Structures are given as C-alpha cells and as structure tokens.
Amino acid sequence: MNLPEVGNGGGSGFPAVSVGNKRNKYQRMDSDAEGYRQDDGETRSNRTRKYVMACAFFASLNNVLLGYDVGVMSGAVLFIQQDLKITEVQTEVLIGSLSIISLFGSLAGGRTSDSIGRKWTMALAALVFQTGAAVMAVAPSFEVLMIGRTLAGIGIGLGVMIAPVYIAEISPTVARGFLTSFPEIFINLGILLGYVSNYAFSGLSAHISWRIMLAVGILPSVFIGFALCVIPESPRWLVMKGQVDRAREVLMKTNERDDEVEERLAEILLAAAKTEGSEERPVWRELLSPSPVVRKMLIVGFGIQCFQQITGIDATVYYSPEILKEAGIQDETKLLAATVAVGITKTVFILFATFLIDSVGRKPLLYVSTIGMTLCLFCLSFTLTFLGQGTLGITFALLFICGNVAFFSIGMGPVCWVLTSEIFPLRLRAQASALGAVGNRVCSGLVAMSFLSVSRAITVGGTFFLFSLVSALSVIFVYMLVPETSGKSLEQIELMFQGGTLEMKGSEVELGDAERLVRKNQEF
Numbered sequence: 001m002n003l004p005e006v007g008n009g010g011g012s013g014f015p016a017v018s019v020g021n022k023r024n025k026y027q028r029m030d031s032d033a034e035g036y037r038q039d040d041g042e043t044r045s046n047r048t049r050k051y052v053m054a055c056a057f058f059a060s061l062n063n064v065l066l067g068y069d070v071g072v073m074s075g076a077v078l079f080i081q082q083d084l085k086i087t088e089v090q091t092e093v094l095i096g097s098l099s100i101i102s103l104f105g106s107l108a109g110g111r112t113s114d115s116i117g118r119k120w121t122m123a124l125a126a127l128v129f130q131t132g133a134a135v136m137a138v139a140p141s142f143e144v145l146m147i148g149r150t151l152a153g154i155g156i157g158l159g160v161m162i163a164p165v166y167i168a169e170i171s172p173t174v175a176r177g178f179l180t181s182f183p184e185i186f187i188n189l190g191i192l193l194g195y196v197s198n199y200a201f202s203g204l205s206a207h208i209s210w211r212i213m214l215a216v217g218i219l220p221s222v223f224i225g226f227a228l229c230v231i232p233e234s235p236r237w238l239v240m241k242g243q244v245d246r247a248r249e250v251l252m253k254t255n256e257r258d259d260e261v262e263e264r265l266a267e268i269l270l271a272a273a274k275t276e277g278s279e280e281r282p283v284w285r286e287l288l289s290p291s292p293v294v295r296k297m298l299i300v301g302f303g304i305q306c307f308q309q310i311t312g313i314d315a316t317v318y319y320s321p322e323i324l325k326e327a328g329i330q331d332e333t334k335l336l337a338a339t340v341a342v343g344i345t346k347t348v349f350i351l352f353a354t355f356l357i358d359s360v361g362r363k364p365l366l367y368v369s370t371i372g373m374t375l376c377l378f379c380l381s382f383t384l385t386f387l388g389q390g391t392l393g394i395t396f397a398l399l400f401i402c403g404n405v406a407f408f409s410i411g412m413g414p415v416c417w418v419l420t421s422e423i424f425p426l427r428l429r430a431q432a433s434a435l436g437a438v439g440n441r442v443c444s445g446l447v448a449m450s451f452l453s454v455s456r457a458i459t460v461g462g463t464f465f466l467f468s469l470v471s472a473l474s475v476i477f478v479y480m481l482v483p484e485t486s487g488k489s490l491e492q493i494e495l496m497f498q499g500g501t502l503e504m505k506g507s508e509v510e511l512g513d514a515e516r517l518v519r520k521n522q523e524f
Contacts (some may be wrong), residue, residue: 323384
C-alpha cells in the first residue's frame with residue numbers, strides 16, 4: 001500500500017499538508033527562503049521549527065509520568081502483592097484509582113490554566129506528582145501507598161489535560177497535528193520505560209524492587225523546572241488576559257512570517273472579542289447547558305475521549321502480564337520481557353502516526369485505527385478462549401496484543417488528544433478539554449478497576465470480546481460525528497462547527513474586522 005508522501009513542509013521542517021488541491025496557505029515555500037535568511041546564516045524557518053519543537057517537547061514531559069505509571073505498575077504490582085500482602089480487590093483499586101483520582105486534577109486544571117496560565121499549570125502538575133511518587137516509594141502500608149497514589153493522580157490529571165491545549169495554542173497550523181501528538185508519543189515512551197524498569201529491577205528483593213521502580217518516575221518531572229526557562233506562555237491565553245504585545249512576541253517566535261503572525265493574531269483577537277461579548281455567562285454553565293454548536297463539539301470531544309478508553313487499551317497495558325499468563329506464560333521474568341515487546345510496538349507505531357497526522361488527516365487514521373483494533377481484539381478473544389495455553393496460543397496472544405496497541409497508537413491514541421485540543425472555542429478550550437480528559441480518566445479507571453473481576457466472571461477471552469464490540473461502535477462514531485480538522489486554524493475549526501464555509505466572503509469580512517482590531521490595538 002502506498003502511503004501519502006510526507007513532505008518537508010516547504011522548508012519548514014514539518015510534514016507538508018495538502019488541503020483539497022492547494023498547498024496549505026501558511027506553508028513556507030522554498031522560493032521564499034532567501035528573503036528570510038538571518039545574518040548568522042540560519043533561516044527564520046529553521047529557528048522557528050526548532051523553537052516550536054522544543055516547546056512541544058518540554059510541554060509533553062508531564063505525559064511521560066502517566067505512561068511510566070501505566071507501564072511500571074503492571075510489573076510493580078506483582079512485587080507489591082508479595083511485600084504488602086494486598087488482596088485482588090486492593091490490587092484493582094491501586095491500579096484503577098489513579099485514573100479516577102486524576103479526573104479531579106483534570107477538572108482543576110481547566111480552571112487553573114485559565115487563571116495562572118498554561119505554563120504554570122504544567123509546573124504545578126510536576127510538583128504534585130513528585131510529591132506523590134516520593135510518598136509511594138517509601139510507603140510502609142497499603143494506606144500510605146494510596147495517599148501517594150492520590151497525589152500522583154492529581155498531578156497526572158493536571159498534566160494530561162494541559163499539554164495538548166498548550167501545544168495546540170502555540171503551534172503553527174501546518175504542524176499542529178504533528179506537534180499536538182507529542183504528548184501521546186511521550187505517554188508511549190513512558191510506558192516503554194516503565195516496562196524496561198520492571199525488567200531491570202525485577203531481580204531485586206520484593207521489598208526493594210517496586211519502590212525503586214516507582215521512585216524512578218520522579219526523574220522526568222525534574223526536567224520540568226528547566227522547561228519553564230525555555231517555553232513561553234500560550235499567546236491565546238495572553239490575549240485573553242489583555243497582553244496582546246506579549247502574545248505578538250510569542251507568535252513571532254512560533255510563526256515563520258510577519259504577515260502570518262498578524263493574521264494569526266487577528267483571528268485570536270476576533271475569537272477573544274466574541275468571548276468578551278458572552279462573558280456574562282460562566283464557562284461551566286455554558287458547558288452544562290450548551291448551545292447547539294457547543295453541544296456538537298462536546299459530543300465529539302467527550303465521545304472520542306471515552307471511546308479511547310472503553311475499547312480496553314489500559315486493560316491491555318496494565319494487565320498484559322495477567323493476559324499473557326492466561327495465554328500460558330508462567331515465569332515472571334519472561335512475562336515482564338514480553339511486556340517490553342508490547343511497549344516497543346506501541347512506541348514505534350505512534351511515531352508513524354506523528355508523521356502522518358497532518359498529511360493523511362485525522363479521520364483516515366481513526367478509521368484504520370478503530371477497524372484494526374476491532375479485528376485484533378476479536379482475534380485475541382478467540383485465541384484466549386479456544387487455542388489454550390500452548391505455544392501457538394502464546395504466540396497468537398502476543399501477536400494480537402501487539403497488533404491492538406499498534407493500531408491504537410497509529411490513530412485513536414494521538415488523534416483523540418489532538419481533536420480535543422483543537423475543536424473548542426478559545427473561551428471554553430481549557431475547561432472543555434478538561435471535561436474530555438475527565439471522561440477519559442473515568443473510563444480508564446472503570447476499565448482498570450473492573451478488569452480482573454469481569455475476567456473472573458466471563459473469562460479473559462469473553463472480556464476482550466466485549467472490548468471488540470465497543471471498538472466496532474467506535475468505527476460508527478467516527479464515521480457519523482467526527483469532522484476532519486487538519487489544515488485549518490483553531491479559529492477556522494470553530495467556524496466549521498458553526499456551519500460556516502471557510503472560504504465564504506463572510507469569513508473574510510470577519511478576518512478583516514479582526515485585522516482592524518490589531519491595527520487599533522497597535523495605535524493604542
């Protein structure tokens with residue numbers, strides 16, 4: 001199968017985007033490059049690309065924490081059961097509670113990011129997680145372990161919801177999908193590191209091994225302190241706070257051309273002007289009693305977040321040792337080694353998605369992902385139910401587990417967060433994205449906390465058959481409700497949900513009005 005060509009973004013270093021038969025209007029063409037060369041010989045395009053990628057990189061560090069926790073807990077819990085003598089129910093609570101608790105962090109993150117900013121919300125997330133991880137590492141009992149788990153969950157909830165929002169708001173249109181998928185890359189990297197940590201420390205005593213595994217999770221958050229010295233505040237948040245000049249300075253660093261900077265600023269000012277007109281209605285009330293347009297956005301954003309989890313990805317990752325044990329692998333070291341293969345597969349395929357998400361589009365990747373997951377989940381169910389615990393059963397079980405995480409990583413994993421961060425209007429974006437993250441975390445927690453009990457009732461194979469049915473429903477959801485958003489600015493996506501055509505004269509008039517707002521602000 002020939003994949004669509006991923007270009008170099010016309011010299012920008014980002015994947016190229018095609019919209020219809022036209023190149024993206026914001027894409028820098030090679031013929032313009034000479035006019036933007038600096039005295040030091042480096043093009044503005046290159047400096048912009050490096051700066052934006054650095055911002056996306058550092059903003060995504062908190063997501064390593066979620067991935068690491070998911071990966072490391074799948075193995076650490078084997079040793080926690082031996083050391084603290086916890087029951088099966090306590091095991092489910094320990095694993096699943098982080099997702100439930102993190103919803104409170106996500107809810108708080110919406111308000112926090114609107115009040116103190118996107119940047120400092122990321123700092124708060126890292127600090128809270130560090131505290132929780134330290135408590136877990138020294139926990140002498142299940143109760144103390146749960147206190148640390150609570151703090152870690154709140155920190156993860158803050159970090160997971162804010163990273164995609166921040167990256168979407170600083171990214172140029174041509175590379176927004178590519179850059180906004182960074183958090184999902186880092187989640188997968190964290191999962192892989194968690195699996196590797198399990199394998200590396202599994203030879204230590206049960207009392208020491210799980211504590212070191214959990215303590216290592218503190219290290220990624222340390223780098224957040226350095227990140228705060230590098231990344232700027234979101235220009236859209238700055239405009240919301242009336243700091244237009246600072247917003248322009250940030251846009252100058254994240255966009256390649258001055259006219260593009262003014263066009264982006266005009267669109268943001270227009271969105272902010274609309275926000276001021278509706279300021280009398282609190283955001284939470286608008287989300288609880290939404291207009292028809294906002295309702296469509298919420299159905300897409302909340303729905304895609306829930307489908308990401310109720311198709312069973314966290315059950316596959318958290319309980320991969322249990323699933324492989326059901327398939328026939330009994331040795332703990334071999335179980336942990338097999339999970340490393342799952343982690344590698346998940347990480348490799350998210351990289352494919354990163355380079356395809358802007359060129360191929362969000363919706364085609366979701367089709368490939370949801371259909372592929374449905375087939376793999378059904379085949380895994382069949383394998384665990386009918387092929388027994390022989391070599392054939394183990395081989396196929398590992399193959400379909402890897403296939404499921406591969407299809408998840410190429411579509412549902414990254415596209416879910418990209419869509420949620422870009423479909424909501426400026427005024428609602430942070431808190432609506434937080435609401436989507438809450439749905440994601442609640443579904444993740446319910447799946448993680450019930451998987452062992454449900455598996456005991458209807459077998460592991462039967463549980464994965466249920467996941468395959470839900471995954472089939474997600475294909476229908478994508479077909480019926482999810483729009484294509486690649487190649488459009490955040491403000492243009494808002495117009496699309498309102499039923500407007502981006503090429504309409506009315507839109508051009510609105511942008512013209514916004515440009516006059518920019519000039520008026522400059523004169524002021």
